[in-house]
Amino acid sequence: MGLKKTSLYNEHIKLNAKMAPFADYDMPLQYSSAKDEVLAVREGVGIFDVSHMGEFFAEGPGAHDFVDFIMTNDFKNAGNNKAVYSPICRENGTIIDDHISYKINDQKVLICVNAANIEKDWNWLKSHVGKFNCTLTNKSNDYSLLAVQGPKSENVLRKLRLISAEDFPYYSVLENTRDNEQYIISRTGYTGEDGVEIFCSHDFANKLWKEFLNEGVTPCGLVSRDILRLEVCFPLYGNELTDDITPLDSALKWTVKLKKDNFVGRNFLAEYSPKFRLAKLSIEKGIPRPGYPVLNKNNEVIGNVTSGTMSPTLNKGIALALIEKEKFPENKEFVINIRNKQFNCTYHAKHFYKGGHK
Amino acid sequence: MEHKIMENLKYTLDHEWAKIENETLTFGITDFAQSSLGDIVFVELPEIGTTVEKGTSCGVIESIKSVNDIFPPTSGEILDVNQDVIDSPENLNNDAYDSWLVKIKLSNVEQIDELLNSQEYLEHCKKNS
Numbered sequence: 001m002g003l004k005k006t007s008l009y010n011e012h013i014k015l016n017a018k019m020a021p022f023a024d025y026d027m028p029l030q031y032s033s034a035k036d037e038v039l040a041v042r043e044g045v046g047i048f049d050v051s052h053m054g055e056f057f058a059e060g061p062g063a064h065d066f067v068d069f070i071m072t073n074d075f076k077n078a079g080n081n082k083a084v085y086s087p088i089c090r091e092n093g094t095i096i097d098d099h100i101s102y103k104i105n106d107q108k109v110l111i112c113v114n115a116a117n118i119e120k121d122w123n124w125l126k127s128h129v130g131k132f133n134c135t136l137t138n139k140s141n142d143y144s145l146l147a148v149q150g151p152k153s154e155n156v157l158r159k160l161r162l163i164s165a166e167d168f169p170y171y172s173v174l175e176n177t178r179d180n181e182q183y184i185i186s187r188t189g190y191t192g193e194d195g196v197e198i199f200c201s202h203d204f205a206n207k208l209w210k211e212f213l214n215e216g217v218t219p220c221g222l223v224s225r226d227i228l229r230l231e232v233c234f235p236l237y238g239n240e241l242t243d244d245i246t247p248l249d250s251a252l253k254w255t256v257k258l259k260k261d262n263f264v265g266r267n268f269l270a271e272y273s274p275k276f277r278l279a280k281l282s283i284e285k286g287i288p289r290p291g292y293p294v295l296n297k298n299n300e301v302i303g304n305v306t307s308g309t310m311s312p313t314l315n316k317g318i319a320l321a322l323i324e325k326e327k328f329p330e331n332k333e334f335v336i337n338i339r340n341k342q343f344n345c346t347y348h349a350k351h352f353y354k355g356g357h358k
Numbered sequence: 359m360e361h362k363i364m365e366n367l368k369y370t371l372d373h374e375w376a377k378i379e380n381e382t383l384t385f386g387i388t389d390f391a392q393s394s395l396g397d398i399v400f401v402e403l404p405e406i407g408t409t410v411e412k413g414t415s416c417g418v419i420e421s422i423k424s425v426n427d428i429f430p431p432t433s434g435e436i437l438d439v440n441q442d443v444i445d446s447p448e449n450l451n452n453d454a455y456d457s458w459l460v461k462i463k464l465s466n467v468e469q470i471d472e473l474l475n476s477q478e479y480l481e482h483c484k485k486n487s
Binding site for chain 1: 396397418
């Protein structure tokens with residue numbers, strides 16, 4: 001069983017990237033140094049090949065209704081050409097995946113899902129689409145996906161004639177054409193910085209990759225992507241979000257719109273009282289890692305780290321941790337156990353770092 | 359993967375280098391190791407005066423993404439640890455052979471014979487890359 005390759009695989013090899021399997025794909029982890037890649041995105045502009053992500057299209061008069069029904073967030077009332085982030089839940093409220101749906105036009109929606117969940121999501125969506133007046137197609141193998149992120153991204157994108165619209169606000173999406181190549185561009189990302197994601201043909205992705213590198217854009221791998229999202233506290237499916245918990249257990253209450261029309265999981269979530277609460281914790285010396293136990297001041301284990309790393313931007317250890325709600329300490333005093341040593345944490349009410357997204 | 363190997367040093371299968379002077383063994387990690395780990399951001403070393411066992415972890419090196427045990431090339435008492443590396447872990451990325459980790463007082467001289475020479479270590483790296 002060979003690993004799948006993205007259309008940019010040869011470019012990664014040429015750049016001497018450190019490669020590793022991720023969700024059936026051989027993906028670039030880092031090119032030079034993950035730390036430098038993080039700083040490039042915070043201060044300049046970086047480019048990520050995230051072609052492993054899944055792309056489905058819902059098309060037809062019922063496409064908006066369908067997408068609204070399978071997500072917990074409000075899709076129907078979002079404006080034209082808007083993107084909406086949302087969990088996709090089962091009837092019992094547990095999370096199948098988190099994703100972004102893009103309103104391309106009034107009869108067409110792009111549904112972008114996590115690479116590791118493509119098959120699970122596809123089966124789930126397929127089983128619900130029958131009631132709606134629309135078709136559902138899986139175009140995951142037909143699309144490459146580039147993320148161009150960082151405060152200087154807009155300048156480069158305009159120079160390369162990839163954004164032409166005057167007004168292209170955060171979380172909006174457009175279908176565009178350049179040199180007879182059609183692509184979908186959205187002002188979204190997973191880094192907290194300003195930037196875009198470009199869904200396009202494999203050929204065009206290869207062309208663009210070279211153009212961006214010629215402009216001095218830094219190629220960035222999955223390691224820096226994971227650090228960047230953690231610094232701004234974006235959840236990761238498999239870590240903060242799993243098959244076993246609901247969005248209400250993991251800081252995603254803002255994405256569950258109980259007032260909108262019926263949606264999968266609504267009845268359960270309306271009555272549910274969460275079992276967990278997500279905590280944002282940092283430590284000055286020491287690096288929290290997934291699975292490390294979190295304790296209160298009385299030495300009682302109250303939860304686990306779900307994501308943790310050294311933050312190159314803040315120069316300290318940062319962690320997201322799922323804490324049993326009933327044991328969530330009122331005094332906000334948390335301890336992380338690292339190799340049987342106790343580290344006192346700083347509790348953060350907000351994200352560790354505020355990115356500069358528009 | 360391009361990496362540097364010093365001819366005058368001894369090596370372990372765990373990608374550590376060792377230098378033996380009289381009764382003292384000084385060790386660190388190889389260029390191959392630092393390059394595989396990527397950005398090194400945290401180093402934890404044993405306390406001076408304690409005794410370590412060959413094959414038993416005596417410390418930790420953390421890169422941004424991974425936690426890695428340090429296995430001493432031989433057993434013995436810890437004579438000294440490199441505080442500079444604890445304070446500036448990135449030194450290991452800059453020059454792995456210039457950044458020693460630990461000095462051990464040799465207690466079992468036979469264990470030195472089990473170390474690899476530079477040629478044997480080169481072969482070992484080829485198999486691992």
